[in-house]
Amino acid sequence: MPQSQALKGLDYLxxxxxxxxxxxxxxxxxxxxxxxxxxxxxSERMSWRLPQVGxxxxxxxxxxxxxxxxxxxxxxxxxxxxxxxxxGFSLMQEGIGYACITETPCVIxxxxxxxxxxxxxxxGQQGDMMQARWGTHGDHEIIALAPASVQExxxxxVEAFNLSETYRVPCLMMAEEIVAHMRDKVRLRDPCExxxxxxxxPESPPGKPIDFHQPEDEAGIPPMPxxxxxxxxxxxxxxxxxxGYPITDKELHGRLLRRLSNKILKNIDAIARFExxxxxxxxxxxxxxxxxxxxxxSAVKAAREEGVKAGYVRPITIWPFHHEKxxxxxxxxxxxxxxxxxxxxxxxxxxxxxxxxxRTSLVSSPGVEPPTPWEILSKIREVA
Amino acid sequence: xxxxxxxxxxxxxxxxxxxxxxxxxxxxHYTVKAIEExxxxxxxxVWVSGIGCSGRIGAYWIGDNMxxxxxxxLAFATGIKLARPELKVVVHGGDGxxxxxxxxxxxxxxxxNVGLVAICVNNFNYGMTGGQVSPTTPLGSTTMTTPYGNxxxxxxxxxxxxxxxxxxxxxxxxxHARPAINSIKKALQKDGFSFIEIVSQCVTTYGRRNRLGDGxxxxxxxxxMSVSREQAAKMSAExxxxxxxxxxxxxxxxxxxxxxxxxxxxRARGE
Numbered sequence: 001m002p003q004s005q006a007l008k009g010l011d012y013l014x015x016x017x018x019x020x021x022x023x024x025x026x027x028x029x030x031x032x033x034x035x036x037x038x039x040x041x042x043s044e045r046m047s048w049r050l051p052q053v054g055x056x057x058x059x060x061x062x063x064x065x066x067x068x069x070x071x072x073x074x075x076x077x078x079x080x081x082x083x084x085x086x087x088g089f090s091l092m093q094e095g096i097g098y099a100c101i102t103e104t105p106c107v108i109x110x111x112x113x114x115x116x117x118x119x120x121x122x123x124g125q126q127g128d129m130m131q132a133r134w135g136t137h138g139d140h141e142i143i144a145l146a147p148a149s150v151q152e153x154x155x156x157x158v159e160a161f162n163l164s165e166t167y168r169v170p171c172l173m174m175a176e177e178i179v180a181h182m183r184d185k186v187r188l189r190d191p192c193e194x195x196x197x198x199x200x201x202p203e204s205p206p207g208k209p210i211d212f213h214q215p216e217d218e219a220g221i222p223p224m225p226x227x228x229x230x231x232x233x234x235x236x237x238x239x240x241x242x243x244g245y246p247i248t249d250k251e252l253h254g255r256l257l258r259r260l261s262n263k264i265l266k267n268i269d270a271i272a273r274f275e276x277x278x279x280x281x282x283x284x285x286x287x288x289x290x291x292x293x294x295x296x297x298s299a300v301k302a303a304r305e306e307g308v309k310a311g312y313v314r315p316i317t318i319w320p321f322h323h324e325k326x327x328x329x330x331x332x333x334x335x336x337x338x339x340x341x342x343x344x345x346x347x348x349x350x351x352x353x354x355x356x357x358x359r360t361s362l363v364s365s366p367g368v369e370p371p372t373p374w375e376i377l378s379k380i381r382e383v384a
Numbered sequence: 385x386x387x388x389x390x391x392x393x394x395x396x397x398x399x400x401x402x403x404x405x406x407x408x409x410x411x412x413h414y415t416v417k418a419i420e421e422x423x424x425x426x427x428x429x430v431w432v433s434g435i436g437c438s439g440r441i442g443a444y445w446i447g448d449n450m451x452x453x454x455x456x457x458l459a460f461a462t463g464i465k466l467a468r469p470e471l472k473v474v475v476h477g478g479d480g481x482x483x484x485x486x487x488x489x490x491x492x493x494x495x496x497n498v499g500l501v502a503i504c505v506n507n508f509n510y511g512m513t514g515g516q517v518s519p520t521t522p523l524g525s526t527t528m529t530t531p532y533g534n535x536x537x538x539x540x541x542x543x544x545x546x547x548x549x550x551x552x553x554x555x556x557x558x559x560h561a562r563p564a565i566n567s568i569k570k571a572l573q574k575d576g577f578s579f580i581e582i583v584s585q586c587v588t589t590y591g592r593r594n595r596l597g598d599g600x601x602x603x604x605x606x607x608x609m610s611v612s613r614e615q616a617a618k619m620s621a622e623x624x625x626x627x628x629x630x631x632x633x634x635x636x637x638x639x640x641x642x643x644x645x646x647x648x649x650x651r652a653r654g655e
Binding site for chain 1: 394396397426427428430448449450451452453455456459460461462463464465467468470471488489492645648649651652653
């Protein structure tokens with residue numbers, strides 16, 4: 001029986017499948033993607049589900065085309081998404097830069113696998129976290145989320161669309177193979193309770209000049225018209241003036257660059273979310289995100305049972321990284337341990353945030369499996 | 385008196401970027417002329433372009449336009465067409481844009497039969513970046529990256545796109561204004577992927593390095609070297625050397641991509 005609406009209620013799904021349902025509930029109606037392990041279940045389910053809800057699925061001829069189609073569809077008024085893995089994410093970086101400067105809402109999912117290169121296509125890693133931050137060309141701010149459970153694959157897919165639409169910025173879902181292929185019970189939330197957000201549309205009718213490109217306000221987010229509605233908009237990746245026309249002027253370029261950054265940075269309190277536990281009296285804080293955070297949480301619980309004052313912080317939003325908030329959460333802890341499934345990427349951000357108050361260390365895994373709770377627990381014991 | 389094409393041009397952007405004698409502005413004119421003669425509402429026609437001299441065509445169009453990435457205008461345009469199938473979408477790209485970095489998107493747009501009008505400004509080189517060799521540079525020609533003469537054979541773009549499945553394929557030169565306009569009109573009325581190659585003079589880089597003279601001289605050469613498709617069929621490969629074969633190569637009907645997606649949605653919904 002075709003489900004012509006978003007699915008609701010309890011289900012038992014794989015992470016990738018839950019993510020698709022979250023995207024559809026968020027209003028995603030366009031998907032273009034190119035096959036790559038371990039993200040394939042996303043395009044497979046999209047090809048099945050999107051037509052049922054009146055949406056469009058295209059298998060692009062490559063990742064370059066897929067991200068370009070997504071951006072085109074977004075200007076055609078649809079909420080649009082693509083999904084890939086490391087090597088494909090590298091190919092999409094060109095398009096992501098285009099989406100940043102043209103302020104195109106879109107969601108890009110990276111189901112990270114062991115890399116670089118072909119690496120291990122079927123095993124997870126968090127190796128693209130810095131690619132998410134700096135993979136595309138030029139100064140920019142971007143939003144990246146790191147789901148740690150099947151439920152979060154659904155919930156953060158919704159949030160990714162909301163953030164992308166609100167701030168007119170590409171939003172990255174930086175999951176990895178483990179959470180993508182994990183199966184679990186998931187509550188598919190009713191779209192009525194989701195508080196979906198849509199991009200701001202121009203308020204005045206077509207015909208009047210509207211500031212689509214460069215609001216006066218430094219942190220302003222301009223309204224986004226849709227192609228074909230008569231606003232006669234010129235979309236271009238050139239650095240631009242208020243009309244959207246190319247400029248070569250330092251002042252104007254600086255104003256654009258700062259506005260694109262500030263619309264994210266000035267809203268960092270609203271954007272950046274954390275999960276935390278046992279922080280009140282913590283001497284040792286473990287900071288971890290995505291699947292490894294599951295190991296980190298059980299290690300912290302075990303340490304507590306041994307009488308060690310250990311705490312746990314999980315950044316859900318990786319970019320923009322909220323250093324101040326993390327510093328505040330870590331409080332008086334003298335030891336902060338970063339845990340991740342790479343040789344140390346976000347650990348550098350943790351250090352930047354807390355090095356003034358605490359000593360930092362790293363428990364890492366090269367991928368395939370996350371660090372185990374025992375490895376983390378022995379580090380906690382060592383530094384406590 | 386104002387130039388008749390100016391009412392479709394973003395006048396505040398004058399002067400445009402093209403060199404004196406360049407054919408790109410003529411191709412802008414041929415496109416708006418086709419739109420005007422068909423009586424199409426400019427707000428219902430989106431122009432998409434890539435990067436390079438031809439990439440600037442779309443950005444001067446009075447209506448909605450999207451200046452995209454090098455090689456990718458057809459992929460962006462596919463997204464736009466699928467989201468708003470009721471709009472006409474015109475894509476301008478150069479030989480480097482559509483046939484080199486974007487070659488994959490070109491054959492797949494033709495295979496899918498996406499309802500786009502793709503106009504390739506073939507000026508035989510990368511003009512904007514200083515005149516490097518492209519996939520349509522004739523054998524032996526001098527460019528900035530073929531100082532000893534081009535040793536790579538060029539593409540027959542129309543043959544390529546025709547075999548990939550386009551529903552309308554034609555080639556003209558800037559010296560064939562009326563047939564080019566008529567082809568664009570025809571393409572705008574087709575329901576499928578249309579490809580029109582317009583051979584265009586690059587005076588500043590390609591023309592200068594190959595001593596081809598100024599704009600009018602290059603156009604006269606195009607005219608002299610052009611043979612119709614029908615004439616060409618009777619000529620040997622040797623006789624065709626250096627000739628430009630002009631005319632309509634394909635005019636057929638096939639189901640259009642966005643319409644097929646609409647049908648698929650109905651099927652999936654059990655309608």
